[in-house]
Amino acid sequence: MAFIKDSLLRKDMGITHHDEDIEDDEELSPTLENLLILTWLRLIHPELPKLIKQRYGIELRERTLASIMPEMSQALESLLEELRTTEDAKSMRAAVKRFPKTKQSSFVPRSNFKSCPLCKSAGRPDRHFLSQCTYLPQQDRQFMAKARAVSGIHDVDEYDSYNHDNNDSTIQDQFPVASNRVQIQQSPYIDVYYGHNPTRLTIDSGATGNMIRASAATKLNAKITSSSQSAHQADGSSPLTVVGETRLTFTRDKHQMYFEGLVVENLDSDILAGIPFMEKNDISIRPARRQVLIGNDCVYKYGSSANGTSNCAVRKAHVARAPSDATTLWPGDYSDVKIPTDMVSNDSYEHLNSWPEPSLVSSVAGNLRIPNLTDEPLVSERNEHFCNEHDERSTYSPENNEIKNQDRAVATKFQLNKAQVLHSDLVRVDPDGLLQPCIKEKFKSLLRQYDNVFSPTFKGYNGAVGEP
Numbered sequence: 001m002a003f004i005k006d007s008l009l010r011k012d013m014g015i016t017h018h019d020e021d022i023e024d025d026e027e028l029s030p031t032l033e034n035l036l037i038l039t040w041l042r043l044i045h046p047e048l049p050k051l052i053k054q055r056y057g058i059e060l061r062e063r064t065l066a067s068i069m070p071e072m073s074q075a076l077e078s079l080l081e082e083l084r085t086t087e088d089a090k091s092m093r094a095a096v097k098r099f100p101k102t103k104q105s106s107f108v109p110r111s112n113f114k115s116c117p118l119c120k121s122a123g124r125p126d127r128h129f130l131s132q133c134t135y136l137p138q139q140d141r142q143f144m145a146k147a148r149a150v151s152g153i154h155d156v157d158e159y160d161s162y163n164h165d166n167n168d169s170t171i172q173d174q175f176p177v178a179s180n181r182v183q184i185q186q187s188p189y190i191d192v193y194y195g196h197n198p199t200r201l202t203i204d205s206g207a208t209g210n211m212i213r214a215s216a217a218t219k220l221n222a223k224i225t226s227s228s229q230s231a232h233q234a235d236g237s238s239p240l241t242v243v244g245e246t247r248l249t250f251t252r253d254k255h256q257m258y259f260e261g262l263v264v265e266n267l268d269s270d271i272l273a274g275i276p277f278m279e280k281n282d283i284s285i286r287p288a289r290r291q292v293l294i295g296n297d298c299v300y301k302y303g304s305s306a307n308g309t310s311n312c313a314v315r316k317a318h319v320a321r322a323p324s325d326a327t328t329l330w331p332g333d334y335s336d337v338k339i340p341t342d343m344v345s346n347d348s349y350e351h352l353n354s355w356p357e358p359s360l361v362s363s364v365a366g367n368l369r370i371p372n373l374t375d376e377p378l379v380s381e382r383n384e385h386f387c388n389e390h391d392e393r394s395t396y397s398p399e400n401n402e403i404k405n406q407d408r409a410v411a412t413k414f415q416l417n418k419a420q421v422l423h424s425d426l427v428r429v430d431p432d433g434l435l436q437p438c439i440k441e442k443f444k445s446l447l448r449q450y451d452n453v454f455s456p457t458f459k460g461y462n463g464a465v466g467e468p
Helices: 002-006 030-044 048-055 066-074 076-091 117-122 138-174 214-219 275-280 404-408 437-449
Strands: 189-194 197-203 211-213 242-252 255-264 271-273 283-286 291-294 298-301 317-321 327-329 334-338 348-351 359-362 367-371 378-380 385-391
Touching (some): 030 048, 030 066, 048 076, 066 076, 214 255, 275 283, 317 334, 359 367
Parallel strands (some): 211 255
Antiparallel strands (some): 189 197, 189 242, 211 271, 283 291, 291 298, 317 385, 327 378, 334 367, 348 359
């Protein structure tokens, strides 16, 4: 409004209008002011003028649109909320199941038959509407014009709803409902590291943004900053609760992948990598071959075909060696350990003793990333026997007693000097880390005291099964 007022012609401007000098300052006419208010409403929301006409129809009979601007400004927030609610209802209408209608609608479209009751009663030609009658007083004509403009909005909405329902019924009659099985395939993904934590990125080429679940961001100890952005699900109307945004750098082999995404609640996958992630890191997918491509030279497989079993092996334990260079691991650092190629590349493995502690470690791209979670540095010598690994998914056959102990335990470098492996070491004590270290050590001591109970060759209590 202020911009338009500043643009009005003034006599001191020194310009002419239609080759005539400006003698008086131009004033804002009521018609122009109403037009400005109408333009303002349309810029806020295209459907807002129509709603204003419905809500303030009675006031508009006696007052201009510019006169009720204060009332509209105070109720603007509630009016916009009503429009948003109406749009959500329209967008969700397609998801509502509609049954064939058996009852005729009570709405009857208005007839276009013209007849003027005044002229008909007076015996004059009546082939026109009452509002167009030349014998109708001017005051009544103006009142009917305003009333017809307000009521016409409701007629149009009712008629549109009537046609929409009839169209839905016609479509359902033409295409009968059938329940068929639709093929579903797994989404592409890639396993990566964040620090020493293995995680999985679900690649969605249809997502316009990157998102990470709040619980996953907390687990990775990611830095979360505030964000003013909003996110919706694929239907475009169901909102997601945005906690903030984060920036992470993932690694796989020699590649570093940069991730910038929103932290949201109730996400169906831990990390959803959309088009921005794929574009920034030059990632493409080939679903027909279940492949994820990074650049032009690196191809990774995903899905069940990538986790197929390899050739059979007699042993279950595998030797993993430290890197070729001597390395000092400070608290919080990690070490990459190569695993044999005949093992499943994306399964979990178990290793025992103080370091590495008994745990299940997930491999990514043929590597096990083992962090130093102790409070002191550990030195790894060149090509040192680091630990033994065995496939958690492989089966165990107790028939061969000579290799039984080798298969049942994984010996780390701290156990190489022991004469035998304790059977109780296979028992996982406090896997969730809820107990205090002293209590956990007491449990382990008790298990070592009765180690023979966990032996596969245990005969029974008191030397015989069933004896008291």
